[in-house]
Amino acid sequence: MKRLYTAFALVIAMFTATAPGAASLDEQLQQAAAAGDAAAVRDLLGKGAAVDARDSARRTPLLRATHGNHVDAARVLIDAGADVNAKDAIQDSPYLYAGARGHLDILRLTLAHGADLTSTNRYGGTALIPAAERGHIETVRALIDAGVDVDHVNRLHWTALLEAVILGDGGARHVEIVKLLVAAKADANLADGDGVTPLQHARRRGYGEIERILSAAGAR
Incomplete structure (x- = not known):
């Protein structure tokens, strides 16, 4: 009986972990970055979320944080090795977007961490x-x-x-x-x-x- 209960509990645990609609670590990281929750970003990275995970629009967590001008979340991601030049489906990168939108603090972070000054947006502009x-x-x-x-x-x-x-x-x-x-x-x-x-x-x-x-x- 004990063995049957243990096996049943394992099945339930496996189902819960993979239940439809449950957000993966990478999805949770995307959400935390977009919300500017630096503490959650740090925690999720520590749990193994991919720092450069892509969403359906090819955006990385760093680009999502940059969209909201969330400086602290962006800093956590950059310190963890996020690619400041990673482009999404419309050719925006954290560096290019920060420059275009005047997000100066994030721009300076990207410049200090390998921003490609020759990279261009969808209009061919720096x-x-x-x-x-x-x-x-x-x-x-x-x-x-x-x-x-x-x-x-x-x-x-x-x-x-x-x-x-x-x-x-x-x-x-x-x-x-x-x-x-x-x-x-x-x-x-x-x-x-x-x-x-x-x-x-x-x-x-x-x-x-x-x-x-x-x-x-x-x-x-």
Whole structure:
């Protein structure tokens, strides 16, 4: 009778461990990272969850944490060896996403742990280009200091300087970004696919301060 009870208990335990709907360690890690629960992330990694496990969209736990700008959870994952360059199904990586969204603390963590400065997003752009477009001043500064190519051209035939002018609002943030790019020796005459230069775009939009900065840099 005792043996029968023991066997029955083992069967129940096995069924419970593999019951439909039960989240695996990797799935739990994804959920904890997305929620920014650094303590749970650390605990699950200690239990054997894969640090670079992928979800159905090919996102890693680190990318999920980066989406929410969950710095502490991201730090735990990076310290555990998470790949800061692992891309999802739409070609975002923790490094590229942090740069594009201005998540400066996570960006700095990725830069300190092997970020590929030449990696590009689905538009063929480096992290610097969307950072410039969206007016993330300190992010642009960090990426320039890290050595990202300031004249990289994406599939739209735009550089960071062109995007700062074309897609920016001409306000204080984009003025400062244009200053940073010019100071970093960005080519002020590198035109778009139609041959229109940053200066010409600034004039068309009435961005007087940007026009003055570019003219002083020798733009035509």
